Amino acid sequence: MPILEVEHLRKSFGATRVLDDISFTMEPGTALSIIGSSGSGKTTLLRCLNFLERPDAGIIRVKGETLLDAASPASDFQRNIRLKRLHFGLVFQSFNLFPQYTALENVTLAEKLLAREKPDWKDNKSAYLKSIEEHGCALLAEMGLQDRMGNYPHQLSGGQCQRVAIARALALNPDILCFDEPTSALDPELTGEVLRVIRSLADRSTTMIIVTHEMSFARDVADHVIFMDSGTICEQGSPDEVFLHPQQERTRQFLSHYAD
Amino acid sequence: MTFAEQFPIVLGSLNTGFLQTFRLFLITLVGAIPLGMLLAVAEISRWKLLRAFIRTVVWIVRGSPLMIQLLIIFYFPGLVLNTPIWGGGESGRFAAASVAFIINYACYFCEIFRGGIQGIPVGQEEAGLVLGMKPAQIFFRVKLLQVIKAILPPISNEIITLIKDTSLARIIALQEIIWAGQSFMKGSQGISGVIWPLFFTGIYYLAFTGILTILFARLEKKLSYFR
Ligand SMILES: Nc1ncnc2c1ncn2[C@@H]1O[C@H](COP(=O)(O)OP(=O)(O)OP(=O)(O)O)[C@@H](O)[C@H]1O
Ligand SMILES: [Mg+2]
Numbered sequence: 001m002p003i004l005e006v007e008h009l010r011k012s013f014g015a016t017r018v019l020d021d022i023s024f025t026m027e028p029g030t031a032l033s034i035i036g037s038s039g040s041g042k043t044t045l046l047r048c049l050n051f052l053e054r055p056d057a058g059i060i061r062v063k064g065e066t067l068l069d070a071a072s073p074a075s076d077f078q079r080n081i082r083l084k085r086l087h088f089g090l091v092f093q094s095f096n097l098f099p100q101y102t103a104l105e106n107v108t109l110a111e112k113l114l115a116r117e118k119p120d121w122k123d124n125k126s127a128y129l130k131s132i133e134e135h136g137c138a139l140l141a142e143m144g145l146q147d148r149m150g151n152y153p154h155q156l157s158g159g160q161c162q163r164v165a166i167a168r169a170l171a172l173n174p175d176i177l178c179f180d181e182p183t184s185a186l187d188p189e190l191t192g193e194v195l196r197v198i199r200s201l202a203d204r205s206t207t208m209i210i211v212t213h214e215m216s217f218a219r220d221v222a223d224h225v226i227f228m229d230s231g232t233i234c235e236q237g238s239p240d241e242v243f244l245h246p247q248q249e250r251t252r253q254f255l256s257h258y259a260d
Numbered sequence: 261m262t263f264a265e266q267f268p269i270v271l272g273s274l275n276t277g278f279l280q281t282f283r284l285f286l287i288t289l290v291g292a293i294p295l296g297m298l299l300a301v302a303e304i305s306r307w308k309l310l311r312a313f314i315r316t317v318v319w320i321v322r323g324s325p326l327m328i329q330l331l332i333i334f335y336f337p338g339l340v341l342n343t344p345i346w347g348g349g350e351s352g353r354f355a356a357a358s359v360a361f362i363i364n365y366a367c368y369f370c371e372i373f374r375g376g377i378q379g380i381p382v383g384q385e386e387a388g389l390v391l392g393m394k395p396a397q398i399f400f401r402v403k404l405l406q407v408i409k410a411i412l413p414p415i416s417n418e419i420i421t422l423i424k425d426t427s428l429a430r431i432i433a434l435q436e437i438i439w440a441g442q443s444f445m446k447g448s449q450g451i452s453g454v455i456w457p458l459f460f461t462g463i464y465y466l467a468f469t470g471i472l473t474i475l476f477a478r479l480e481k482k483l484s485y486f487r
Contacts (some may be wrong), residue, residue: 050390082392090390096383100405100486109401110391154487172391 001064003028003207004176009058011044018044020231029205033218036228037254042211046178050090051081062087062175089174093181095161097153103164104149108136111171139167143197159190163197179210215258219243227251261451269449270457277440278464284357284426284436289419291362296369303374321367327428333360334432350435357429368418376411377403409483416476420469437461
């Protein structure tokens with residue numbers, strides 16, 4: 001069964017149609033790369049998946065459960081929106097770390113707040129906090145940040161910040177982790193460390209959607225590639241299909257800008 | 261009377277006056293900060309009419325002199341409406357001055373709070389949302405400290421201005437420190453025609469603003485651990 005099914009998603013801002021009839025599915029444990037020129041709607045798509053925007057039409061299903069059906073009233077969109085969001089994680093281009101918290105606190109904050117909602121929180125408070133702390137430390141260690149846990153974001157490099165942000169998103173064990181151009185705000189020499197982390201997540205079969213302008217990375221990290229053009233899916237397929245044998249003229253044109 | 265004889269008498273009067281200055285200062289802060297927060301929340305609320313109303317009030321209050329506002333609030337009920345709500349004595353004057361100062365400063369604080377809240381990048385809110393936080397959690401756990409850090413300099417400016425503005429209450433004869441210093445020009449407790457007590461009040465203001473400046477510098481340093 002697919003872990004994610006998106007059907008006929010549509011979104012306009014005012015008169016501008018930003019997403020038009022977007023449909024795709026994802027199998028668990030696979031990585032999907034989304035490429036496309038600026039303004040083609042990639043960010044908007046990720047924002048819809050994370051319930052930061054409400055689509056005008058379409059369906060989003062995770063593990064067979066319909067999280068969003070734009071045909072139902074707006075109040076349905078708001079209902080349990082927090083829980084629906086937890087199916088997805090989002091790593092922003094600009095990190096959006098919380099500046100007043102250390103790396104470790106950034107990673108553990110949301111998990112601690114969620115633990116308070118557990119019925120046995122009061123009785124097992126210290127056990128919860130301890131395991132959350134350990135989980136956070138383990139995630140940061142995985143990101144290669146074991147000696148940066150007590151640092152504040154302004155004391156970290158861009159690449160380190162983005163790795164903290166990835167750990168923060170992973171902390172809540174989302175079904176699908178989304179990346180919106182995770183390396184676009186980084187100096188070229190720092191992109192490598194972030195891409196390595198994402199690649200290692202892919203190697204461990206983390207289900208991921210990666211929006212990126214790093215074509216060679218998009219190609220070899222992904223199991224499936226979508227090329228978007230002005231709000232529509234222009235072409236999709238395996239990395240080899242899209243990158244080596246594109247069917248659409250528009251895809252060839254786009255890729256030619258990246259040929260080196 | 262020699263200066264040495266005058267000095268303790270004057271000091272006693274100035275101290276009493278300063279106590280009134282300090283009370284007005286304190287009650288203004290205690291009233292204007294929460295009221296300013298309420299106004300700020302209303303000003304960024306969904307309701308257009310409410311927003312327009314608050315914006316108009318803030319414009320009127322910030323756009324006209326505090327001295328006029330003091331005079332209107334003190335005299336209007338009695339002289340125009342024929343319902344003197346303030347009573348005659350010093351306590352009536354203090355109540356009127358408090359109301360005028362609280363309203364005036366709440367409007368200034370409101371604009372600072374609003375700017376502080378709106379100045380936090382939307383990315384902070386969105387990061388909280390995708391992490392499953394509730395709006396209240398996002399406000400208190402994520403934004404609040406950043407807002408406080410951002411507004412500390414303008415708030416400390418405003419508070420230091422308030423110390424000096426309390427002297428405007430002299431216009432309705434509130435017996436604050438300027439009034440106390442001036443009383444020795446006309447004559448009080450056997451001293452008359454001396455102006456140095458009035459000048460001497462400056463020392464009190466300087467000491468008070470000095471202490472607050474140090475306090476705010478410490479607070480700012482406390483919050484300098486993040487950017
Ligand atoms: N909140 C908004 N209001 C109005 N228009 C918007 C809004 N957000 C995005 N758009 C428009 O939607 C279109 C798609 O934007 P989007 O950010 O999704 O593109 P993108 O593929 O992520 O581009 P980039 O590669 O530059 O990040 C753009 O034309 C943009 O101007
Ligand atoms: Mg984008």
